[in-house]
Amino acid sequence: MPYKFFSNSEKSWQAMYNTMLTAKSSIYLEMYIFQDDMVDFNFLLLLKDKATLGLKVKVILDFFGSYSLSKKVISELRGAGVELIFQSYFLHRTHRKVLVVDESVAFIGGVNFHQSASLWNDLMVQIEGDLVKFIIKSFAKIYKECGGKDAYVLVHNKKKILKDMLHDWLIEHSPVKHRFNLKRIYKAHLSLAKKSIILITPYFVPKRWLIAQLHQAKMRGVNVVIFVPKNTDSYFVDRVNYFFINKLSKLGINFYIEEQMNHAKIMAIDGIEAVVGSNNLDYLSFELNSEVGIFFNDPDALQKIFEIINEWKKGAVLFETKNYKMNWLDYFLYLIIKVFYKIF
DSSP: OOEEEEEEHHHHHHHHHHHHHTOSSEEEEEESOBOTTOSSOOHHHHHHHHHHTTOEEEEEEETTTTTTSOHHHHHHHHHTTOEEEEEOOSSOOBOOOEEEETTTEEEEESOOBOGGGTTOEEEEEEEESTHHHHHHHHHHHHHHHTTOOOHHHHGGGGOOOOGGGOSSEEEEEBGGGTBOHHHHHHHHHHHHOSSEEEEEOSOEEOOHHHHHHHHHHHHTTOEEEEEEESSOSOHHHHHHHHHHHHHHHTTTOEEEEESSOBOOOEEEETTTEEEEESOOEEHIIIIIOBEEEEEEOOHHHHHHHHHHHHHHHTTEEEOOGGGOOOOHHHHHHHHHHHHHHHHO
16 A cells, blocks of 8 residues: 655645645545645645635634634635535544545645644655545544535445455544544553554653553563654643653653654554554543544555654754753643643
């Protein structure tokens, strides 16, 4: 099954834009953040143009993540024929990033559409082949939940697809529908790791079960490595990140701090399997947000993933607890998180 991986926002945007530009029949897009500030890639104009030409253009956005999209832009999209739907649940977000073009090419990963991410490292995978059918079905499921009415799209949610034909597979996670697949998958595969665990996340705010899994793996002799950016897009998240980095480093877990913002989300186990998707290693992704990812066993895909990880590692520095001093804000924010965890 052919895969292509894009290791930063710009490369991902270029590939997604070029694919949408060639669309002949349909574009299905699901995004957490979609802002009207893109400089070199005017996705909004492209979507309007394609809808005007008569293509089926279906867009699902998270109400909170894409709140800055103006009423004027929303009206223009809908006026051009784009079916634009916002998902809005109390506390629950759709954090998924999915694009399907002509029902034959799909993209999944961590990349949103906003200019402030232009210099970020990230990971998006382009997919062709049988797995695309599952991605369309997944999109149709969210489309229905959000109130989509087009029977042509809705019928995909009812289609039966034989999973036996796939080597790699799609992970769907939807707490609002009580589908907590991510936690189950992470627990199962972290507990089976024999040699190595590699985790890449911009936001590292683990719950007790994840800390326990990582600690147990370390005690089994597994090399546990976690990549976190030096600075994210939030100062307060940085403080929480460093609280947990400092805490888990004392358990023998190695953290590599990347100078450049890295928004990618990866779990790799023993060099033989990996998950790439939209979820962070935090409470929101595991307990509240709808997420999507791909579980890879394919050797060629894994090789490409590890090549990207090794390239990112060149610009990273091993965290040492002796070089970091906790401050009052770290402890204060941690207490807030503990209270939040107990409430929700």
